[in-house]
Amino acid sequence: MRKPRVLWGCALAAALLLTSCGKNNAGSSGSGSMSGAASGSSSASQTTAAWKTGLGVITEASEEDRTGSIELVAAAVLLDGDGKISGVKLDELETTFSAGGDGAVNLPKDYRTKRQKGDDYPLAAASSLKKGWAEQADAFADYLIGKTPEEVSMLKLDNDGKGTDPDLLSECTIAVDHYRDAISKACSSAKVLGAAKGDRVSLGIEAVNATSDVTATDDKDVNAGIDVSMVAVTLDADGRVTSAVADMAEPALTVMSDGGIKAPDMVETKLEQGDRYGMRGASSIDKEWYEHSEGFCSYLKGKTRAEVADIPSDGSDADLMALCTISIEDLQKAALDAMAAVN
Structure with missing residues (x-):
């Protein structure tokens, strides 16, 4: 279901792209088609210049x-040495909560993303192209290969957020305005993290219920929400991680005793909050959340999927604990999902 576009739009995407790709928040450090394949340019600049990996998230309630x-x-992007898009991976999560007049909260029964749902997300039958969500999202990603971030931000869309280029519409008829904006954010925050020509980019998401209670009372509202862990990875030809970006979002709705629901005006991810997240004082290694995330991502570099799966999540790995002491369970699952999506 399409929701009102209330928080992010074309103006934001364009504003983000006015900053250099290297500039970032203090906290900024990813199935379908292989949109992460390199663009194939043989220019000397692409061979020698550093490639960048980015993760962009748009959340609305x-x-x-x-x-x-x-x-x-969420969008994972890989920018080549000329700053052009070499790969994109997209995913989307839609969750609905409801409440009764007695304040009882009805929780979602499915926390899978559209990509994870596959054929369970019934788009193909209703599509004039007879294509599912992942096929169309990947077609949009492929359409952007070789374009600059500015060209993406200026992509012409109709009033419903759909593309106007016949070449795009021949493969993708879903609304892409939010995907464009997430890609713009990913390009704006992209960093040199170790990716190189020939790498492929992917994205994994792990969403879990984070609702504080099941019934709101006169004395206590219920925070009905989800915790969403996202990891963008780039992989070399051997399937080893060359770069990674990890982030988390904790969107929540407030449910009151009469069943009324209030949505937040804005949801920032932990990377976007940066030092404002306020974890440093409680950290045993004196690090903010984004620094723990960077430590986890650096620990992934050079590892295969089997090696990432073998990382203990109980804090028993001394090398990892020196870099990151936050719980990695859901981030690890998201990383594994991303690596499994590359074939």
């Missing part, structure tokens, strides 16, 4: 009567 919705779009 809305409410109507006693129903609240959360929509999260």
Whole structure:
């Protein structure tokens, strides 16, 4: 279901792209088609210049009567040595909560993303192209290969957020406005992290229920939400991690005792909050969340999927604990999902 576009739009995407790709928040450090394949240019600049990896997230929440919705779009990007898009991977999560007049919260039964749902997300039958969500999202990603971030931000769309280029519409008829904006954010925050020509980019998401209670009372509201862990990775020809970016979002709706629901005006990820997240004082190694995330991502470099799966999540790995002491369980699952999506 399409939701009102209330928080992010074309103006934001264009503003983000006015910053250099290297500039970032203090906290900034990813199935379908292989959109992460290198563009294939043989120019000397692409061979020698550093490639960049980025992760962009757009989160919106809305409410109507006693129903609240959360929509999260994530984009992993790989920029080549000329700053052009070499690869994109997209995914989207839509979650709905409702409440009764007694304050009882009805939790979602499915926390899978559209990509994870596959054929369970019934788009193909209703599509004029007879293509599912992943096929169309990957076609949009392929359409962007070789374009600059500015060209992406200026992509012409109609009033419904759909592309106007016949070449794009022949493969993708879904609305892409949020995907474009997430890609723009990913390009704006992209960093030199070790990716190189020939690498492929992918994205993994792990979403879990984070609702504080099941019934709101006069004395206590319920925070009905989800914790979403996202990891963008680039992999070399041997399937080893060359770079990674990890982030988390914690969107939540407030449910009141009469069943009324209030959505937040804005949801920032932990990377976007940077030092404002306020973890440093409670950290045994005096690091903010984004620094723990960077440590986890650096620890992934050079590892295969089997080696990432073998990382203990109980804190028993001394080398990892020196870099990152936050819980890595869901980030590890997201990283494994991303690596499994590359074939």
